[in-house]
């Protein structure tokens with residue numbers, strides 16, 4: 001039997017979240033890892049319920065993810081999309097045939113009244129995943145990116161359709177005021193042993209989770225460690241650096257530390273950023289420098305092990 005005090009909570013976005021989740025799953029007993037995933041990127045396309053970050057984490061944990069893109073399924077085929085192209089339908093969001101099965105079944109279950117968290121748990125069971133992967137909320141929250149060129153865009157319109165090219169001058173989480181965190185999230189965070197913040201985009205992957213009612217205060221006085229999504233001023237993936245710059249901040253690992261200031265205890269940064277160590281300490285946070293790039297199963301396990309060891313030392 002597990003005691004909730006042994007639980008490790010991971011707050012995760014898409015690809016970075018999926019990789020560290022898989023690394024942690026290699027070393028933590030199955031029932032001790034609980035992953036809360038951003039759903040601000042969720043949207044409807046062709047009437048289907050798409051939950052990109054939940055699927056990215058789920059596919060990775062099931063060993064089914066596309067190793068080249070990080071999202072979607074390995075050995076995917078694109079027959080449905082080719083038909084859509086022939087019919088002159090919208091082509092900007094790439095839905096593979098295998099991936100489509102997930103969206104179809106999720107939509108069917110949601111239309112029958114299932115909550116997203118119930119669908120997520122059912123999918124985990126069917127894919128043979130023994131850890132808990134849960135959405136941050138069962139309510140709809142939409143990350144809206146305010147751009148200079150187009151005003152507000154939904155996250156996927158900004159990210160995929162516009163290829164992150166428009167200039168950002170604001171971000172809001174539509175629906176966050178009325179949304180409830182998924183059942184048990186606040187209590188699980190409060191009683192957990194450690195909280196790990198994945199190397200995901202702080203603005204659009206982690207901030208929505210932290211903005212859920214009760215989460216920020218639940219994080220107070222916990223052992224919280226974040227892994228940097230920025231290495232040497234460059235993003236591991238996605239528009240994180242562009243976002244920091246356009247919103248008026250330096251694009252650096254240090255900006256990520258400042259982003260999480262107020263609840264962060266420790267910060268894991270890459271060797272490329274070791275010059276920030278003393279400034280991180282001045283900001284009251286304990287740094288740990290290592291290789292943070294997770295390019296395969298071994299490097300995912302290694303970073304996960306170092307993260308847990310670091311959390312353990314901070315807890316002493």
Ligand code: FO1
Nearest residue numbers: 014041051052055071072092093094095160
């Ligand atoms: N990302 C892209 O850059 N282009 C796509 O066409 C695309 C399709 C897609 C389909 C299903 C899915 O689960 C994810 C998909 N992603 C795609 C990734 C996704 O848009 C982003 O990585 C996340 O929302 C950001 O974490």
